[in-house]
Amino acid sequence: MQKILVARPIFPDVVERLKQYFEVDWNDGPALDSDELARRLADKDGAITVGDPIGAATLAQAPRLRVVANMAVGYNNFDMPAFNAAGVLATNTPDVLNEATADFGWALMMACSRRIAESEHWLRAGEWRAWRYDGFLGGDVYGATLGIIGMGRIGQALARRASGFAMRVVYHNRSRVAPEIEAALGAEYLSKEDLLRQADHVVLVLPYSAQSHHTIGAQELALMKPTATLTNIARGGIVDDAALFEALRDKRIAAAGLDVFEGEPNVHPGLLTVPNVVLTPHIASATESTRRAMANLAADNLIAALGVGPRAGQPPNPINPEVLGKARS
Incomplete structure (x- = not known):
């Protein structure tokens, strides 16, 4: 079974949905610092993040990592040149919010x-x-x-x-x-x-x-x-x-x-x-229906990008689709 990290607390039912496809490491507590995030990504095939910074050093320590699904529209927390160089797919959650x-x-x-x-x-x-x-x-x-x-x-x-x-x-x-x-x-x-x-x-x-x-x-x-x-x-x-x-x-x-x-x-x-x-504390998208839609869309992206589920190989919201289907460098 492929392994994923859910790096932040999200709706438990979305985590249960992910467990149908993956072995899930879920951080249901405070945000991980950069060292702990890198350590927990080291053996993962994919991850869901919520604004967690990921750059070249973290990607280099996670050789199996193929996709990181951001539960947000913005993705300035991702070093996109590093993602592209490593051949790691990034996704986001537009429209639903x-x-x-x-x-x-x-x-x-x-x-x-x-x-x-x-x-x-x-x-x-x-x-x-x-x-x-x-x-x-x-x-x-x-x-x-x-x-x-x-x-x-x-x-x-x-x-x-x-x-x-x-x-x-x-x-x-x-x-x-x-x-x-x-x-x-x-x-x-x-x-x-x-x-x-x-x-x-x-x-x-x-x-x-x-x-x-x-x-x-x-x-x-x-x-x-x-x-x-x-x-x-x-x-x-x-x-x-x-x-x-x-x-x-x-x-x-x-x-x-x-x-x-x-x-x-x-x-x-x-x-x-x-x-x-x-x-206000970064809550513009904070309605239950919207946050649920964001979490489920991040899960959709992750599931599809890792080649399982009804949309296998076709994630809805790739940021750098040019890396899809390519082996990691």
């Missing part, structure tokens, strides 16, 4: 604009004495301008939601989407700089890479309106969290909503001190 993530991004944006978390903390602290005409005045969402940076599947889902709020939608992407998609979404392509100058609410939904590192830094924050909000549901590192803290502290932008952070689960300490930020 689009709507849940877009819902959550919308919720964060609304919470920022209407100061929901800030006012709740104030109420819980016993500060509410009387109604005031100027109490926690926020910004409008209805009729405002939404700026989306990253017009992929989730960005498009956000743009669809904006139509119900009569928003103007502007976007920036590495390349323009097809004209028919722009027309269907009512979306206008802008340079990043023009988007930042014009948007009332900026939402980040782009993949992390060396090129997208600090897409939003001090220079970009300086372009935004002082009444604007920034929401990041993409990846930590896309925003310079230190620069964002300073902009929030100095009220150079109105508010921010962050589900992801540089170096998470660590959070820049300054962000914990300012009231005009909503912080």
